[in-house]
Amino acid sequence: MTTFGLVHGGWLGAWTWDDVAASLRGAGHEAVAVDLPTEDGSATFETYADAVSRALEGYDDDVVIVGHSMGGHTIPLVAARRAVRHLVYLCALLPDVGRSLADQVATETDMLNPVWLSGLSEPDDQLRTRWVDRDIARRLICHDCDDATADGVLDRLRPQAALPNVAPFSLAEFPDVECTYVVCTEDQFVQPDWSRRVARERLGAQIVELPGGHSPLLSRPSAVVDVLLSL
Template structure:
């Protein structure tokens, strides 16, 4: 039995991990999905990592070790957890890959995100400057009832504080790392992520179906992918 530590992204709580957590628990694993202090203006990246480490400490790790899964903005927190605990595997789920000393606010320009996003939007017929609603941008491949519940009940104010916090590690943690993207993600376009991952992690990411939140739309396949990564260690 492993302990899966699920790190959520910005402006949300950990609710969206629910379907994946159920799949993993059904396979006999412990799941820890902490709510990070995203609406606390006193909290930066260190406090996000504190919350995750404290949640793991409260339950302990299973005999199968720790697997950290970091989603989206959680990519800035997941490696910090790995630097502070004996983690067996880090899975970045269309997550931002930070560079040493880089703030989350700098990441967008440093990586060429905005130019890549404009190109992706144009290819989908989205006019430049147009505002897509959250369902179209993030949740177009998510079951309607889950998308509605997420948008209605589980959004949170995202403090700007962590976006001005330099990522504190001097190098990527010495933990086996995998990267998995969803091919339908419109917020982080797949072509952009492929380049981003190769530039910063030095390997090509793996791919699966889904939008920005495949843990809601494809929880069984995502669980199988995570279990395959763990089994291959």
């Protein structure tokens, strides 16, 4: 039995993994979806990794960690804290050693769809942003979900604090763990060409391509489960 640690993306929550987790459990595995303290203005990616590590205490080393979107900055930190068999980056942002996410956003102009900032509020007093343009949020996060699913996602979006973005990636190198990067070919948020390039350059990862947009865990969970069960 494999334990799958499921790490959500920015502005989202553990609920995004509900369908994937149910299918993994139905296949005889364990699934642990972790709610990250994304609304906490004092939390960093290290804080997020601590939360995931605590949630996985007591599980053996047959653990696969899956990070969606911004979760890609958390999962290598988890692998530096505990035994992990495999890391899966799902339409994910990838750290760059010695650099912050904010620096990447400023200089890697092919990483994100530039319209994303137009959909967000100004930061509040805890440097948290919220999605204020539902059309942009839907286009980027869940454009290929059916209307009911997309509305449910948009209704549950929550604030995302910016502090994790400003600290340089804290590891001197990526953990020596096998990696898979899942690219969705119509991803409207994280640009697929960027994903393919950096997954090879930074991780030497196996690349799996799926059709569809940025959140296949919501739009086509069975396809995500098939990838995970193949590892």
